[in-house]
Amino acid sequence: MGVLNITPDSFSDGGSFTQIESAVQHALKMAEQGATIIDIGGESTRPNALPVSTHEEILRVVPVIEGIRLKSDIAISIDTSKADVMKAAIEAGADFINDVYALQRPGSLDMAASLGVPVCLMHMQADPTTMQDQPYYLNVVEELNDFFAQRIAACEQVGIAKGKIILDPGFGFGKTLQHNLTLLAKLKEFESHGCPILAGLSRKSMFGQLLDKKVDERLIGSVSAALLAVANGASIVRVHDVAETADALKVYMAVQAAK
Numbered sequence: 001m002g003v004l005n006i007t008p009d010s011f012s013d014g015g016s017f018t019q020i021e022s023a024v025q026h027a028l029k030m031a032e033q034g035a036t037i038i039d040i041g042g043e044s045t046r047p048n049a050l051p052v053s054t055h056e057e058i059l060r061v062v063p064v065i066e067g068i069r070l071k072s073d074i075a076i077s078i079d080t081s082k083a084d085v086m087k088a089a090i091e092a093g094a095d096f097i098n099d100v101y102a103l104q105r106p107g108s109l110d111m112a113a114s115l116g117v118p119v120c121l122m123h124m125q126a127d128p129t130t131m132q133d134q135p136y137y138l139n140v141v142e143e144l145n146d147f148f149a150q151r152i153a154a155c156e157q158v159g160i161a162k163g164k165i166i167l168d169p170g171f172g173f174g175k176t177l178q179h180n181l182t183l184l185a186k187l188k189e190f191e192s193h194g195c196p197i198l199a200g201l202s203r204k205s206m207f208g209q210l211l212d213k214k215v216d217e218r219l220i221g222s223v224s225a226a227l228l229a230v231a232n233g234a235s236i237v238r239v240h241d242v243a244e245t246a247d248a249l250k251v252y253m254a255v256q257a258a259k
């Protein structure tokens with residue numbers, strides 16, 4: 001899963017033509033490099049990011065989805081928590097929902113049910129503005145399993161079949177370095193729900209803490225962690241560095257095949 005963040009320049013509402021075109025080109029390049037899913041996000045979950053209106057978020061993501069669809073059938077996920085953005089994105093040609101709020105925002109659960117598409121449910125403790133102030137769990141794996149069970153039940157109640165659900169521990173979303181390492185080490189403990197696991201580790205601050213590296217120096221850490229996530233049961237890894245990660249996973253799969 002290649003990450004495509006649409007954060008337009010400050011001048012234009014939505015994206016200017018060049019912004020849209022460059023985003024489409026980036027998506028196509030990631031597809032060429034081996035991405036099988038493009039994850040499109042119109043709002044940064046950065047703690048101090050300004051909130052983006054539904055209208056603005058739609059103006060950002062829809063032209064890019066349409067632009068990609070003119071040239072590629074690659075799977076597209078919409079990284080949003082807003083019901084109306086989900087609708088607009090799916091109607092524009094996206095294939096499934098990637099929601100860091102696990103369909104807990106107003107109207108999103110019913111919207112996902114009515115759209116009838118798969119959904120990735122990610123765990124987050126608190127919200128982006130507070131999640132990194134002293135994250136605490138009695139037992140992080142158990143608490144996330146309880147959360148997943150509860151969200152799966154909520155989905156099944158509105159008719160979203162378990163076969164349409166992907167689970168994601170939400171690395172860095174209300175977790176200390178130790179929590180992140182435990183979740184990666186024990187990723188297999190989330191397989192009990194019978195849903196595929198998605199891991200989003202790419203360039204995250206855990207590598208800053210572990211390796212003392214800035215965000216543009218975290219390639220090796222990110223690729224190493226992506227390979228470990230797959231070795232520990234992840235079916236999807238959400239990454240910025242598609243070509244490098246694809247190579248690492250090719251090596252992993254080749255060795256697996258030789259078992």
Ligand SMILES: Nc1nc2[nH]c(S[C@@H](C(=O)O)c3ccccc3)nc2c(=O)[nH]1
Nearest residue numbers: 044045046047098120122168170171200
């Ligand atoms: N499913 C799924 N969706 C995701 N969207 C993101 S945004 C994150 C980033 O570092 O990319 C981020 C966090 C905070 C600020 C900026 C960007 N992370 C995930 C993830 O881990 N899983």
